Amino acid sequence: MEKMPAQKIDLREISPLALAFVGDSVLELLVRQRLVEYHRMAPGRLNAEKVKYVSARAQFREEQLLEPLFTAEEMDVFKRGRNASRTAVSKHATPEEYRASTGFECLLGWLYLRGDTARIGQLFEAMWDGYDPAE
Template identity: 75%
Template sequence: MNESEKIDPRELSPLALAFVGDSVLELLVRQRLVEHHRLSAGKLNAEKVKYVSAKAQFREQQLLEPLFTEDELAVFKRGRNASKASVAKHASPEEYRASTGFECLLGWLYLNGQLERVHQLFEVLWQQFEPDQK
């Protein structure tokens, strides 16, 4: 693999951005959980899943979408509309597409160096999202 040239995030596919965004969200959730809870690894994982599942990300995106800038909304929609061959076992196609769009947005922000914005959105999510709500 030739790593001499860095690829501009604007040139990446929505699914490549979602690949990164999934990890961004998971890392933020894991960090927050271990900073504030003394739980076993198994219980930490069970709590983490409440935030990073397709169903949870769908609800998180709905909570945060009113805060998206015009550019962020365009990136989210690009990710949501990316074609996927499969869907999650425990999510509807709508939930899965929206969660992919949300991951795409997080990946785009992260790769563009907009970490402050990632943290702003995550703080709103952490303060307002109810993970046990169905």
């Protein structure tokens, strides 16, 4: 394996899909943390609950809920990620849902790599309070 470069890549040069790669982990970790901190469940049940928040369909609904809260710059990053998503989709999501979920992940990855964990926290709390996975 080739050694990684020592110089950081400028955030503006990172591909939207690479940002989504990070953002997917950010959301999954936040959801896992919230479930473990506030609920006593067996691991299988924890995973079943987690999926209700991190699937493409769920992320699409979460993004729709949060979009009015996005700043202009955040909306640009979201759109960049949404538009970079390939046409191949999950068998459990429509192309629209898949693209929006990729855009949402891209935004979370961008915020995380900027070090803006406070903003991630604000969006996550708004998502957690406003999103009902049973709907």
